[in-house]
Amino acid sequence: MSCCAFGAVAAEYAPRSGWPSDQEIRLASRTVGEDLLQTDLSVPSAHCGGCIAAIEAALTPLEGVVSARLNLTTRRATVKWRKAGKAPPLFQALAAAGYDASLFSLDEPETNQEMRRLVRATAVAGFGAFNIMLFSVSVWSGAGEGTRHLFHILSAVLAVPVVLYSGRVFFLSAWSAAKSGRANMDVPISVGILFALALSLHDTLRNNPHAYFDAVTSLIFFLLAGRTLDHMMRSKARTAVLGLARMMPRGAAVVAPDGEVSYKPLQEIAPQERVLVAPGERIPLDGVVASGSADVDAAIVTGEAASLPVKPGSSVLAGMLNLDGSLEVTVTRPVADSFVASIARLMEAAEHGRAKYRRLADRAASAYSPFVHALAMLAFVGWMTATGDWHRSLTVAISVLIITCPCALGLAVPMAQVMAARRLFERGIALKDGSGLERLAEVDTVVFDKTGTLTLGDPRVTDCSVPHEHLAAAAALAARSRHPAARAVAALAEGRLDVEEFREQPGLGIEGRIGSNVYRLGKAEWVRSQGEASHSGTDQGSTLTCNGEFLGSFSFSDTPRLQARQAVNGLRAAGLEVEMLSGDRREPVSRMAAALGIAAFRSGLLPQGKVTRLEELARNGRRTLMVGDGLNDAPALSAAHVSMAPGNAADIGRAAADLVFFGRGLMAVPDAIAIAATARRLVHQNLALAIAYNVLVIPVALLGYVTPLMAAVAMSLSSILVVANALRFPSMRGRTVASEGPGAPVPIALEAAR
Incomplete structure (x- = not known):
């Protein structure tokens, strides 16, 4: 639980054998x-x-x-x-x-040597501290001179091994810093421990009435207890990710091109190789189902309870559990870039952010090291000048040295951020940058993209006037296009007719020849024309013609994302403004806005138009959260004060976002804001506790009213109090995510984490 200060780094590196080539x-x-x-x-x-x-x-x-x-x-x-x-x-x-x-x-x-080392050191320090405290109680109660001297000798016998064994955690760190010309906060702790021990041994040998073995051992015990708690807390924050990693197989059965099956470690399996996944096994690597069909449990990846049916062509992610059926999966990513590895990197990246409060706490902690030493020296010189008593002066200096260590200040911010990252992960939200958490707590306006964000970006045909005998031709033509509306038409008929001379006009429609007939599907003015038509138009569907003859039309509607209305209501109830920006036409945008209760919306926006609107909001003093998913949303995601993207967003969209959520439900947005607000509140409380502690204790220590024992207890308890306050972070486990049904698309691995 030390707080290391910034120090200079040597410019020249002495040669040494054993370093990797x-x-x-x-x-x-x-x-x-x-x-x-x-x-x-x-x-x-x-x-x-x-x-x-x-x-x-x-x-x-x-x-x-x-x-x-x-x-x-x-x-x-x-x-x-x-x-x-x-x-x-x-x-x-x-x-x-x-x-x-x-x-x-x-x-x-996976080893936990550091934890075992801390537990052993804490146990030894606790044994010594509590036994010495019993001796001290007898001394404080008025024991005779002989009894007092005996108890001091027994305390010394216990204290010296405690300092040598348990104190080495601080001594080694302080020595390493001193050798490199740095001064970390283990330096004043070590100096305080050694000075207090030396002074206590001196007083014991001279049979003086006071000794501070209880202060020395108590200081070591409480510091180690706090450091152990810190270590446990950080490990706990990563339990979900580590648990997923431990459940993953070490290898998989690989099918060679000649059909021979061999077992390989995951690290040796390359993309395009095929692996077998039996019922009850977890999918080892990201890939695409080549053969077989099954239901997979994707809860560990998406957080959703419903099983997901997969078949040839379905994307699957490492960590999903094959419930039934045998699958043959073509690997698309190596183990280092798999979904599990990407999630682990995103969790780790949450601590990389140099947020404003964290930078402030780090600068304060780094400046404290010389300040603490200077203050202790000032106390010694002042008391020597005033009293001439070196023993009293040294006692006050030791107390000042111990009590002013800013461990609590150094722990104030990272502890709250670690717990917030864990709570976000429990809700299926990955935080890519610790500073994003701080910015998220400041938002007052939430801006949504429509297609793919407020909606699933998966339109369905709601009205069809095309004669049944022509549906197969329309579906065959539409199957050649990747446009969402075309995919909806393609789903209307089974089987595929041969399409020749296929041509697609972006923004207008598609055409192709089936047999001797030329079909067109798209905007009404284009499909009826023989030449090129403009891209304007107010039609809300697609028209089908055959050899220029009108056959009928299709109307579409997009499906709102799960919990979209609930999320919008929750944001408005929290006092946040909600706005929708879309590149779609005004009619469908206005219908979706009315359905979700969003009063402010803009339609027909190009990517730059979304950026312009966000800049306008920023000039008006608004701090925006942009939630978007597509390639065209990337500039807006970067321009916003903070941004979020769904896990199935385009790669560049996930790369530009500060947070990524994996479920299809939009309650992740208000949940993330609530978690960020809680983290900010805990950070403020921790900083206030740390600063108030130092403001209160420094004058008292300088005036000589604090003994080394009191200093040790006060400083240690302040650090433990900060950690305990962070542990109050409310859990989100009691909340449930609506089941998204078997049709939920699988989120792809996070390229942004690489």
């Missing part, structure tokens, strides 16, 4: 762009916000490095660098900054 680093890296590689490093000695600043500052200036981010929960540094030229000296830079590192590997076994 350029080839090893490249093999362990993965491509994330045309000219970029990403290397993941395990940095086990990283502990807090100050470590984030120090590690990122050590890696970012290296030649070829584009970005460097540290995830504190996993203690993993992600470095993106240009593949041209040699690999940057990542390990040398971290060593110069005082951190040991290694290449992160997905094959590493």
Whole structure:
């Protein structure tokens, strides 16, 4: 539970054997762009916000490095660098900054050595502290001089092993920082522990009336208890992702082109290979069903309870459970880019954001290290000048050194963010950037795209006047197009007629020859014309002609996304303005707005028009949340104050969004805003607690009214109080998501997380 301060990084790196070579680093890296590689490093000695600043500052200036981010929960540094030229000296830079590192590997076994080390150290410190406290009670109660001296000797016998064993958690960190020229917050803690122990041993040998073995051991115990709680809390926040990863198989049965079946580890399975998935097995990798049909349980991926039927051509994701039937799946992504890996990276990315409050807390914590030492020295000099009593002066200085450690300030923001990221994940929402959570809590206006966001983007034919004998021709023609309205027409008839001379006019319609007849399907003015027609028109459906003769028309309506009306009502009840922006015609936009209760809407907007509207709202002082899904929404998602996209959105839309939700229900939007508001409230409370604590205790400590024991208890309890306050984050488990039925499309893996 230390708060490391920012420090300078050595410019020169001494040569050392054992560091990975350029080839090893490249093999362990993965491509994330045309000219970029990403290397993941395990940095086990990283502990807090100050470590984030120090590690990122050590890696970012290296030649070829584009970005460097540290995830504190996993203690993993992600470095993106240009593949041209040699690999940057990542390990040398971290060593110069005082951190040991290694290449992160997905094959590493799940271990909890850090947790076991903290538990053992805390247990030893607790045993010593509580026994010494019993001796101290006797001393405080007025024990005679001989008894008091005996109890001090017994306390020393207990305290020295506690300091040597349990205190090494702080000593090693402080020594590592000191060697690299940094001053982290384990430095004043270590100095305070050693000074208090030395002073207590001195007083015990001289048979003085006071000794502070209880303060030394209590300080170590409470600090370790807080650090253990911090570790448990961070691990708990990732339980859902880790649980999904543990349930995944280590390998899969691969079908070779000649039909031979062999078992391969997932890491060795490449795209386009086919894997067998038996009933009761989880789908190991993202892919497309090549043969077989079955119902799959997608709850672990989408959060929905209803099973999902899949058949040849259906997209499936790693983690889905095959309930019945045998499937043969063509792999489309390697294990490192699978849905499970992408979700894990998104969860980790939530801690990478350098939000305003977190930057403020990190700067304050980093500035505190020299401040604490200066204040303790000032207390010693002041009391020496006033009293001439070095013993009293040193006691006050030790108390000031201990009580002013800003551990609570360093924990105030990340603890609330970690819990918020967990709650979002429970609701099927992935947070890509910690700063997005802060911006989400500030929104006062929610702007929705229509097609694909408020609606499913999957129109259905609601009225058809085409004669039945021509439906097969219309369906065959429509099946050649990817337009949503054409897909709706194609679903009206089974079987397919041969279509020749197929041609599609964007924004107008499609035409093709079936036998000796030429069919046209699209805008009325175009299908009836022999030449080109304009793109204008107010028709609300599609007209079918055969050799220029009118046959009939189709009318369409889009299906509102599940919980759309409920989500809009919830946002309005929370005092937020709701607006809809769409590139569609005014008639369908106005109908959808009326159906959902949205008063403000704009239609016929190009992507730049949506951006212009968001900029207009920003100039009027509005802070907008943009919710969109398509390629044309990407500029608006980037321009908004904060943005969300559904998991089945276009790749570029997910890449531009700050949050991604996986279910089809829109209640994810008000849920995310509520979680963000709760996180902001807890951050404010934690910062207020941390600042109020220091404002109150510093004058009292400087005046000499605080003993080292009181300082140890007060400082430790302030940190534990901040963590406990973050643990009050309300759970969302009691809320349910409406079942979306077996027709729910499968969300594809998150490219944005790569």
